[in-house]
Amino acid sequence: MSEPMYLDPASGARYALEPGRWRSDAGGPLLLEPGRGITSADIEVGAPGLWRYRAAFAIEVDAPIMLGEGRTPLVQGTWGSARPHWKLEWCSPTGSFKDRGASVMLSVLRQQGARAVIEDSSGNGGASIAAYGAAGGLDVSVFAPASTSPGKLVQSRAYGARIEPVAGPRVASQNAAIAAAERGEGWYASHNWQPFFLEGTKTLAYEIWEDLGFRAPDAVVMPVGAGSSLLGCAFGFRELLRSGQIERLPRLYAAQPLNCSPVDAAFHVKPGDPAPAREARPTIAEGTAIPRPIRLDVMLHVLRESGGGTVAVPEEEISAAHAVLASRGLYVEPTSATAAAGFGLLVERGAILPSETTVVLLTGSGLKAEPPRPAYRT
Numbered sequence: 001m002s003e004p005m006y007l008d009p010a011s012g013a014r015y016a017l018e019p020g021r022w023r024s025d026a027g028g029p030l031l032l033e034p035g036r037g038i039t040s041a042d043i044e045v046g047a048p049g050l051w052r053y054r055a056a057f058a059i060e061v062d063a064p065i066m067l068g069e070g071r072t073p074l075v076q077g078t079w080g081s082a083r084p085h086w087k088l089e090w091c092s093p094t095g096s097f098k099d100r101g102a103s104v105m106l107s108v109l110r111q112q113g114a115r116a117v118i119e120d121s122s123g124n125g126g127a128s129i130a131a132y133g134a135a136g137g138l139d140v141s142v143f144a145p146a147s148t149s150p151g152k153l154v155q156s157r158a159y160g161a162r163i164e165p166v167a168g169p170r171v172a173s174q175n176a177a178i179a180a181a182e183r184g185e186g187w188y189a190s191h192n193w194q195p196f197f198l199e200g201t202k203t204l205a206y207e208i209w210e211d212l213g214f215r216a217p218d219a220v221v222m223p224v225g226a227g228s229s230l231l232g233c234a235f236g237f238r239e240l241l242r243s244g245q246i247e248r249l250p251r252l253y254a255a256q257p258l259n260c261s262p263v264d265a266a267f268h269v270k271p272g273d274p275a276p277a278r279e280a281r282p283t284i285a286e287g288t289a290i291p292r293p294i295r296l297d298v299m300l301h302v303l304r305e306s307g308g309g310t311v312a313v314p315e316e317e318i319s320a321a322h323a324v325l326a327s328r329g330l331y332v333e334p335t336s337a338t339a340a341a342g343f344g345l346l347v348e349r350g351a352i353l354p355s356e357t358t359v360v361l362l363t364g365s366g367l368k369a370e371p372p373r374p375a376y377r378t
């Protein structure tokens with residue numbers, strides 16, 4: 001079998017994994033070539049957390065940066081007439097699922113020679129990169145909009161990251177981070193751009209498969225912004241199908257706030273129709289507030305490939321779901337409540353049957369975000 005390579009999904013161009021890179025020669029985002037998948041016999045039962053699935057990674061990591069990421073609880077609950085399985089990703093070391101990607105990505109980058117890394121984020125991504133950078137002895141700089149609330153950067157500062165405020169919109173922070181990397185100030189370790197981040201998030205699929213007795217669920221619902229949880233699940237389940245461990249792909253559903261729902265808008269465009277012009281507005285689900293995700297085409301492909309779809313959730317529905325989850329002992333970010341609310345809407349529409357085995361990703365802790373205003377509809 002040939003060595004894995006980077007793949008440009010837009011052109012089909014392939015690049016060697018060494019030295020590391022984060023974009024194609026044309027400037028577009030890269031993926032890793034599809035992996036062969038693993039079987040239950042390949043799981044390293046004694047390995048900690050997500051590293052039990054390391055045989056599925058595109059590159060062998062000699063010295064992983066680990067803080068206990070992965071193996072988060074899968075708890076069955078109720079939601080109306082349905083009984084979803086809540087995947088409690090807020091139990092991750094920094095309180096969000098992004099620890100999966102940060103652990104694998106920074107382990108690989110350090111192995112490739114990185115000593116300083118640069119991230120652009122004002123939320124969970126920055127906190128996760130800062131934490132794993134600290135654990136791995138890496139110097140971390142986080143570029144964030146100057147308008148970011150100081151409270152959102154507390155975690156990153158506590159881990160010792162250097163915070164670089166950037167005036168202007170969110171994209172200005174990304175551009176400044178890339179410019180710093182191009183000046184040689186560090187490796188660009190963007191959780192949105194780096195392909196190896198998705199190697200970490202694909203362990204979600206392997207973990208769900210193992211938790212359900214080595215079978216796939218019927219459906220997975222998750223909050224989606226840049227798409228790292230969606231693509232991770234898609235790639236992981238695709239590998240399990242390829243290795244003969246599951247008989248079919250689970251249907252994947254992207255839940256987005258209606259106020260910022262580019263994936264939902266694009267999913268419902270018919271071939272030949274003009275691109276949607278859905279206005280992006282502020283939302284309490286800040287973790288998904290990405291009006292122009294760089295991997296949109298790939299996200300649309302994996303949603304259709306799985307037979308799933310999208311759901312756009314009004315703000316009042318998100319707030320209501322947040323309150324209901326909290327009343328049941330599940331205190332999550334409003335971003336995570338988007339997935340629960342979206343699940344309820346999908347059941348109402350008949351897209352998901354109450355009798356089906358459905359996993360809903362609750363991706364971040366409520367302790368990391370300002371709670372929404374009290375909800376009146378429960």
